[in-house]
Each structure stands twice: as structure tokens, then as C-alpha cells.
Amino acid sequence: MRNIKITLEYDGTDYSGWQIQKNTPHTIQQVVEEALSKLNKKKVQITGAGRTDAGVHALGQVANFLLDIPIPIAKIPIALNTELPADIICKKAEEVPVNFHSRHHTRAKTYRYRILNDNFNSVFKRNFVYKVHKNLDIELMKKAAKMIIGKHDFAAFVAAGSSVTSTVREIYKLAIYKVDDNEIWIDVTGDGFLYNMVRIIAGTLIEAGKGKRTANNIKTTIENKNRKFAGITAPAQGLTLLEVFYK
Amino acid sequence: MRNIKITLEYDGTDYSGWQIQKNTPHTIQQVVEEALSKLNKKKVQITGAGRTDAGVHALGQVANFLLDIPIPIAKIPIALNTELPADIICKKAEEVPVNFHSRHHTRAKTYRYRILNDNFNSVFKRNFVYKVHKNLDIELMKKAAKMIIGKHDFAAFVAAGSSVTSTVREIYKLAIYKVDDNEIWIDVTGDGFLYNMVRIIAGTLIEAGKGKRTANNIKTTIENKNRKFAGITAPAQGLTLLEVFYK
Numbered sequence: 001m002r003n004i005k006i007t008l009e010y011d012g013t014d015y016s017g018w019q020i021q022k023n024t025p026h027t028i029q030q031v032v033e034e035a036l037s038k039l040n041k042k043k044v045q046i047t048g049a050g051r052t053d054a055g056v057h058a059l060g061q062v063a064n065f066l067l068d069i070p071i072p073i074a075k076i077p078i079a080l081n082t083e084l085p086a087d088i089i090c091k092k093a094e095e096v097p098v099n100f101h102s103r104h105h106t107r108a109k110t111y112r113y114r115i116l117n118d119n120f121n122s123v124f125k126r127n128f129v130y131k132v133h134k135n136l137d138i139e140l141m142k143k144a145a146k147m148i149i150g151k152h153d154f155a156a157f158v159a160a161g162s163s164v165t166s167t168v169r170e171i172y173k174l175a176i177y178k179v180d181d182n183e184i185w186i187d188v189t190g191d192g193f194l195y196n197m198v199r200i201i202a203g204t205l206i207e208a209g210k211g212k213r214t215a216n217n218i219k220t221t222i223e224n225k226n227r228k229f230a231g232i233t234a235p236a237q238g239l240t241l242l243e244v245f246y247k
Numbered sequence: 248m249r250n251i252k253i254t255l256e257y258d259g260t261d262y263s264g265w266q267i268q269k270n271t272p273h274t275i276q277q278v279v280e281e282a283l284s285k286l287n288k289k290k291v292q293i294t295g296a297g298r299t300d301a302g303v304h305a306l307g308q309v310a311n312f313l314l315d316i317p318i319p320i321a322k323i324p325i326a327l328n329t330e331l332p333a334d335i336i337c338k339k340a341e342e343v344p345v346n347f348h349s350r351h352h353t354r355a356k357t358y359r360y361r362i363l364n365d366n367f368n369s370v371f372k373r374n375f376v377y378k379v380h381k382n383l384d385i386e387l388m389k390k391a392a393k394m395i396i397g398k399h400d401f402a403a404f405v406a407a408g409s410s411v412t413s414t415v416r417e418i419y420k421l422a423i424y425k426v427d428d429n430e431i432w433i434d435v436t437g438d439g440f441l442y443n444m445v446r447i448i449a450g451t452l453i454e455a456g457k458g459k460r461t462a463n464n465i466k467t468t469i470e471n472k473n474r475k476f477a478g479i480t481a482p483a484q485g486l487t488l489l490e491v492f493y494k
Contacts, residue, residue, distance in 0.1 A: 011370040057371070077367070087370050120324070123258040123334050124304070128371055 001066045003100055004076065007092040008061040013127045014087060017054040028088060035083035040069050049102045049244040050109060055236035057128060060243040064102040108172060108245040109193065113186040113202035114238050130238035136209035138178055144208035145174045147218040148201060155225035159196035167194055196233050204231030248313045250347055251323065254339040255308040260374045261334060264301040275335060282330035287316055296349045296491040297356060302483035304375060307490040311349040355419060355492040356440065360433040360449035361485050377485035383456035385425055391455035392421045394465040395448060402472035406443035414441060443480050451478030
């Protein structure tokens with residue numbers, strides 16, 4: 001049996017997120033497992049690098065699984081894509097050491113939050129962006145973003161009810177770009193992310209872009225470690241898992 | 248009663264095209280008429296600039312209609328969008344002279360055909376592009392495109408069974424761009440287009456990009472005036488009506 005690492009792209013619009021859960025029939029993990037099991041002619045269980053929420057997308061989600069059949073590695077994406085629905089695509093397959101674990105061995109992840117800053121939504125982008133009506137000041141957002149970079153206790157940036165041992169995380173990079181005239185991208189890379197952390201960062205930076213928060217306010221918000229001082233949780237559909245990095 | 252001209256953007260994926268037809272329940276015209284009739288509290292009939300096919304999209308479709316209610320012109324898009332589904336958006340409304348007719352007064356139209364030239368499809372773009380696996384040579388496509396520009400009898404570039412008095416049309420502009428590393432756009436502007444003409448032009452230029460047709464072959468194809476010598480009809484989903492121009 002080989003341990004196979006795959007890279008997946010998906011449109012999360014019609015899914016209840018990545019992880020298989022009771023009473024949620026349509027998850028990405030389940031659909032991929034079913035496709036792989038069909039290919040393998042035997043049940044396959046996969047481990048994903050991260051559990052994306054309902055409506056969240058991926059350009060580079062990573063998963064691994066054990067495969068019985070002797071299919072050439074280069075043929076796996078093509079064979080798998082014939083079994084997968086059109087909103088999930090396998091882009092790459094690599095054989096990895098048997099001890100490789102796509103969640104435990106993660107070194108960093110990059111997420112992109114896409115904002116459509118326009119008076120009207122776009123029928124082509126509507127499932128992949130968060131439309132923000134008011135004209136955002138990207139320079140204010142960049143200033144505020146600088147306060148988030150680095151190692152901090154992100155207790156103010158985690159969804160209420162989340163139970164983790166530590167809320168300290170390191171943000172290596174947080175870049176804000178303007179693309180296509182009316183789109184703003186927040187690209188954030190960190191060693192790990194708390195539940196809803198990227199969406200709360202996005203919501204907070206949007207408030208900064210509206211002039212409702214200063215960079216100094218972001219600093220204080222981090223220091224206060226209280227969810228109620230951070231911004232809104234920006235909607236799931238604007239979020240895409242871009243890349244997962246390994247040791 | 249005012250004559251109102253509106254500009255519409257739509258994702259044509261889930262529609263049987265623009266025009267209301269017997270036994271096709273879900274057309275864009277019908278959905279827009281229903282939304283307008285609700286707003287107007289009285290039946291509204293609209294005239295579209297062009298009849299886009301099933302699966303074809305629009306960034307700038309134009310339509311006009313007579314409106315009874317005294318709603319301010321600037322409020323029409325907002326009011327209409329609250330009644331429209333998420334895949335149709337009204338971007339603009341203008342009051343026009345009573346004799347304005349959005350189809351008869353058309354001077355020119357621009358269409359875009361989007362090709363995803365990659366080994367894998369994109370989950371985000373899949374409904375708006377035509378995925379062509381083989382690496383297309385954009386320079387060969389540009390050379391071939393030059394033969395199409397100008398006033399020609401496009402009898403070879405019309406779907407079989409179409410009944411029009413003349414198949415002579417003028418192409419003012421045909422530009423081919425590379426965008427996002429793996430996408431090719433064919434932007435074509437002309438005084439009018441025959442049934443499936445843009446999709447047959449796209450299919451023919453794709454064959455040129457694969458090295459299967461020379462620029463000279465395109466010239467001969469036009470001269471032969473026979474559909475069977477032109478390329479395939481590229482799929483509807485890659486086509487978008489970009490803009491309609493008026494006198």
C-alpha cells in the first residue's frame with residue numbers, strides 16, 4: 001500500500017464543509033472518499049490538512065490516503081477526476097513516506113479572503129467573494145494589517161465556543177492587494193489558524209477600510225483578547241484555502 | 248409611461264437562454280419580466296438587444312420596456328435587483344426616447360469567448376470558460392483572426408438551418424488576449440452576428456491555435472461559404488455578451 005498525497009481545488013458553495021459529520025450528507029471529504037473508494041475498489045479514508053467550513057473554497061487543499069491498486073501516480077488525478085463532480089478537481093498526486101500525515105505535518109497555510117468592493121455584485125464572482133458596498137480605503141487596511149502580523153495571542157479572533165489549548169498563533173505574512181479594479185484580496189499565511197480566525201481578521205480589516213477602526217485599535221483588540229472587540233466574522237463564501245506548506 | 252433602457256449582467260448557466268419560448272420555463276427574459284411586473288404592479292414586456300443561447304452569459308445585455316410607476320430612474324436597478332435571483336443583476340437604468348428599440352437600434356455588439364488553456368479545469372471558472380487541453384499557440388490564433396476582420400459573407404460561420412436574408416456581416420475588431428497565465432480571450436465586435444457565429448469563429452480559431460488550420464485556410468473557408476469547412480461550434484458556456492452599442 002502506498003501513502004498518496006493529493007492536492008484538491010474545490011468550489012465549496014454546495015457543500016457542508018470539508019469534514020464528514022453525522023447528519024451532514026454532502027461534505028467534500030465524503031465525496032472524495034467515495035470517488036477514491038470506487039477507484040480503489042475498496043474503502044479509502046482520507047485525512048485533510050484543514051477542515052474548511054461550509055461555503056469555503058480551496059485552490060490547494062491537501063489530503064492523504066492509503067491506496068491498494070497499482071495505478072501509476074501520474075494517472076491518479078485523471079482517474080479521480082472522472083469520478084469526482086465538476087466542483088471538485090484533483091490537481092496533483094504524489095507518493096509520500098508512509099508516516100506522512102497531511103494535518104499533523106503542516107508547517108503553514110495560506111488563505112485568501114476576496115472582497116468585491118463595488119456598488120453591485122458580480123454574477124460571475126458572487127459565490128467566491130464578499131460584496132462590500134462602501135468604498136474601502138485599501139491604505140487604511142494595509143496599515144491595520146501590519147498590527148496582525150507576528151506572534152500574538154489571537155483569543156479575540158476565534159469563534160466563541162472553540163476549545164483549544166492555546167490561542168497563540170504566528171502570522172508570517174498578511175498582504176492586501178487590489179485586483180481587477182474592484183476586488184481586494186487579503187492573503188494571510190500563518191503557522192495555524194483558530195476557528196473562524198481568517199474570517200474575523202477579514203471582518204476586522206474591512207471595518208478598518210471603512211474608517212471605523214484605526215491600526216491602534218487593532219493592536220488594542222489583540223491585547224484585550226476578547227472576541228467582542230474584534231470585527232464581524234466575514235461570510236464563508238469569500239474565503240479560499242490557497243496553499244498548505246509542509247516541513 | 249416612460250421607456251426605460253436597462254443593462255443586465257447574468258450567469259446563463261441555469262437558463263434556457265434569453266428568449267421566452269413555449270415549453271422552456273426558465274428563460275432570462277421571463278425572469279426579468281416577472282421581476283419588473285412585480286415592481287410595476289402590472290405586466291411588463293421587455294425587448295432584448297440580442298437573444299443569447301442557453302448557457303451563454305452577459306456582462307452588458309441591454310433591454311427596454313415601458314414603465315407605469317413613477318419610481319426615480321436611479322432607484323430602478325436597486326429595486327429590480329431585490330426581485331431578481333442572484334444570477335441576474337441590473338447594473339444601470341436610463342430613460343430613453345419612446346421610439347428607442349433595444350434590438351432595432353443596435354449599431355454593434357461585442358462578445359467575449361473565454362478559453363481555459365490548461366491541463367485541468369478550474370472549479371471557479373468552469374461555467375464561464377471552455378477548457379481546451381492542448382497548448383494553444385496564441386500567435387497562430389492572432390494570425391488566423393486577421394482573416395476574419397472586415398466585411399465578409401459569413402455563410403460558413405452560421406449554424407445549419409438558420410434562415411436569414413443575408414449572411415454578410417462586418418467584424419470591426421477581433422482581439423485575442425492572454426490573461427491569468429492560462430486563459431485566452433477572443434473579443435469580437437461586429438455590426439451583427441449570425442446564429443452561433445461567434446462560437447463557430449471561436450471553434451475555428453481554436454483549431455488554428457492547435458496548428459490544424461493556417462490563416463490561409465481561414466480565408467478559403469470564408470470564400471467557400473460552406474459550414475462544413477469551418478471549425479466546431481465552441482460550447483455555449485465560454486461565451487459572454489460584453490456590450491451593445493447604439494447609434
